[in-house]
Amino acid sequence: MKKNLLPIATCLLSANFAMAQTQQLKPLPTRTNIEQDSAKKYDIIDGVWAGVGIKKKSAIQHDYALPFNGQPSYRFSLEADDNTLTDYDGKGTKGRAELAFAYATHDDFKDRPEKAYQDAQMTKTVYLNGKGRVPQASSCTYQFSFYLPSSYPANTNTIFAQWHGMPDRTLISTPNGQIKKLTIDEFAQLYNRMIFNKDTGYDKVKTTDNSGNIVYKTDKKPNGWLIEQGGYPPLAFGFSDGYFYIKANSDRKWLTDKSDRCNANVAKTDIMRPVKSVYKASTIAYKMPFENFPKDCWITFSANVNWSKYSGQTQTIVKDGQLDVQMVYNQNGKTVNKHIVDHQQIQIGRNDEDGYYFKFGIYRLGSSTVPVSYNLAGFSQKIN
Structure with a gap:
């Protein structure tokens, strides 16, 4: 039997599905502060990931009942009282249970002076010395798969995949x-x-x-x-205001203005109509009503991103970026392939010298406390 080019799994219909999940969940409780600490060998999950966010055993688990390509998938869950962080505006709350693709280990510093690690801790740049980073202005291909159960509530405000900038605290x-x-x-x-x-x-x-x-x-x-601290993620996949959405953000300011709240509202903003301020742009690249989003099956997203090129201190966009996204899944025994963002020219990225890194999981924001749970798997990243 030939394998599909994209990793697609059919929906699970077993009546014992809930019971099997309960019996076949293995907690992944290790967490790493990737900005200030190197990941120990026992912290690294499947040789690929560093866990970030709340440390509850239920937050990140191997799910053997819902495998992907023969391997356990990652089940992420947040309960009502799991918001432990202050929201972006400093007023609300947010919760996090994610896996980060970028981190550094002890081996990344073993041939360097001890001061190099101490300086990286002080400037919160430990992760820049390890794996997972993609440079600014690069062209990259990403792929990951997502499983949303039909029990998932529509009134949520969560991001399940996001790309982060890498702010320079010495600015x-x-x-x-x-x-x-x-x-x-x-x-x-x-x-x-x-x-x-x-x-x-x-x-x-x-x-x-x-x-x-x-x-x-x-x-x-x-x-x-x-101090430079960063801002909204340059690219995010999530749910808000009754929609699944893909949002691209751009910030050309050398030192981010945190008081500039330029952020496209999913419900009110048309697709590919950027909301702009003097230095920022926020674009809804795609949205779909939540009730139309495929559930109880694996969806594989493939994203090709040409990150915008920024000029640093002169605070200009040298070259716009481009975004192309496809989603593939199996529905009623048939493969569905949707080209949801078709090679769109777009402002996407940050004026950060060091580039970007990927995380997936649950990032619940806007003071939402609705309990949420879903699965992710199959990530790959390629710099073209």
Whole structure:
């Protein structure tokens, strides 16, 4: 029997499906702070992934009852009380249980001075020294498969696959508004005397805890220093406002303006009609009503991305990007192949020197607390 070119699995119809899942789930509880820590051997999942987000055993699991290409798939779940993070605007909440394709290990630093790892921890760039990163302005092909159960609620706000920028924390704004890139030693001087909460600097205040140990807290008022912290993901697949959507974001500003809330509303924005501010663009590349989205079967997405090229300090887009996406699945015994984004010219990416990396799983935002669960598998990435 010939294998299909794309990994397609048929829907599972067993009446014992729920029972089998309960019996054949293996928790994957290890987590890695990929920006500040190297992944230990026991942290690396299937030799490919680093787990990020909430550490509950139910959050990320091997699912042997719902295999993909003969291997257990990844089951992601968040319950109502699993939002542990502050939302992008600092007001709401969000929850995360994801697998990151980019991370570094001890071996990536073994032939380098100890200070190299300490500096990477300080600047939150440990992951830049390992695998998974794709350069800015590159052309890449990605593929992954997604299984959404029919029990999944329509009123959710979740991202199941996203591509992140890699912000440079040595890029700062002084209290008088001057933007400049610091050396590692210059950044260390700031790091030693202040604490950054997201992108905002606060002076350190020396105090003691209940045991008499010296600890540092932040002053009540920001000190005027800002740091590059990133922003919306340049590319995301998810559900919001009763739709499945694909959204592309672009930010050409050298140091991201977090007060610029340019972000296309899925329900209100037409396909390929970008919402723009001075430096940003947000485009709904595709959307489909949730009730039409295929359920109880594996869907394989193939995405070809030409990331936009940015100019760095001069804050221009040198070349627009391009996005092409296909989705393939089996429905009623027939293979369905939909070309949902057809080689569209689009602004997609960030003015980050270091490029992008992929994650999939559950990223629940907008203070949504609706319990969610689904499966993912079969990821591949190729730089063309």
